[in-house]
Amino acid sequence: MATLTHYIVLSSILFGLGAIGFCTRRNALILFMSIELMLNAANLLLVAFSNFMADMAGQVMVLFIFAVAAAEVAVGLAILIVLFRHVQEVDITKFNVLKW
Amino acid sequence: MDLYFWVFAAIAVLAGLFTIAAKDALPSAMGLLTVFIALASLYLHLHAPLLAIFQVAIYAGAILILIVFVVMLLMAPGERLTAIQANVSYRGFGALLGLCLIGLVAVGTKGVSDIVSMKGVPEGFGNPSIFGDLFFRDFLLHFEVVSVLLLVALIGGIYLCKKKL
The missing domain is CATH 1.20.120.1200 (NADH-ubiquinone/plastoquinone oxidoreductase chain 6, subunit NuoJ)
Incomplete structure (x- = not known):
């Protein structure tokens, strides 16, 4: 039977993958997807704890994270499109106007 | 399993x-x-x-x-x-x-x-009716705040994608 530890390890692996992707990739769209991966790892952890502690509040929290993720993607992608109009590029190393 | x-x-x-x-x-x-x-x-x-x-x-x-x-x-x-x-x-x-x-x-x-x-x-854990009960009673304030957040994100998204920013 899969225990809580299994889920914690799986969630940590997924979160780690997301973090590695966020730190190493340069394509802004893949950075977005890495953030989504990290959010999903957090969701999995919430649902796992909700199950093993027999408390449904964890599942409700996941729904709020869904809403926050949707808001984040909507605004983030809009910003990305505006940036693309100016720079014609999705490589984040090219976004260096504010760099000192 | x-x-x-x-x-x-x-x-x-x-x-x-x-x-x-x-x-x-x-x-x-x-x-x-x-x-x-x-x-x-x-x-x-x-x-x-x-x-x-x-x-x-x-x-x-x-x-x-x-x-x-x-x-x-x-x-x-x-x-x-x-x-x-x-x-x-x-x-x-x-x-x-x-x-x-x-x-x-x-x-x-x-x-x-x-x-x-x-x-x-x-018994009944994960049941949608219990979920809804919890969602619209204990977490009602959170629900309202999140709905405002989504509205703000919607407006922000539309504003950012205007032709002339």
Whole structure:
């Protein structure tokens, strides 16, 4: 039977993958997807704890994270499109106007 | 059932690895889709069928479509999809995604309760009616705040995409 530890390890692996992707990739769209991966790892952890502690509040929290993720993607992608109009590029190393 | 967890955990990790390692953004998005679906299957295992549905509908349905839409929109003029189709590792990955979807459909037709044991959780745990009760009573304020947040995000998104900013 899969225990809580299994889920914690799986969630940590997924979160780690997301973090590695966020730190190493340069394509802004893949950075977005890495953030989504990290959010999903957090969701999995919430649902796992909700199950093993027999408390449904964890599942409700996941729904709020869904809403926050949707808001984040909507605004983030809009910003990305505006940036693309100016720079014609999705490589984040090219976004260096504010760099000192 | 232990096998259920291991299969979908392995798919989630492999797909996550593919998401961050893929060369182009579009295959990366497909990897993310597979992660979402594998996690939806794990939610079924964790007695959260409603969240599994939301995961497929909101994440795999809405958020990922938005990302793929922007990927297509921002694709460089020289970049063509034929270059992506030719890659062999992408085909193998497509097979993984197909496997995951078949697994989800199989679970759906066979019924979750046959595969997932209900012991260890109280009666009615994960039931949508209890979920809704909790959501609209204990978390009513949070619900209202989140609805305002979504409205603000909506307005922000529309404003940012105006022709002249």
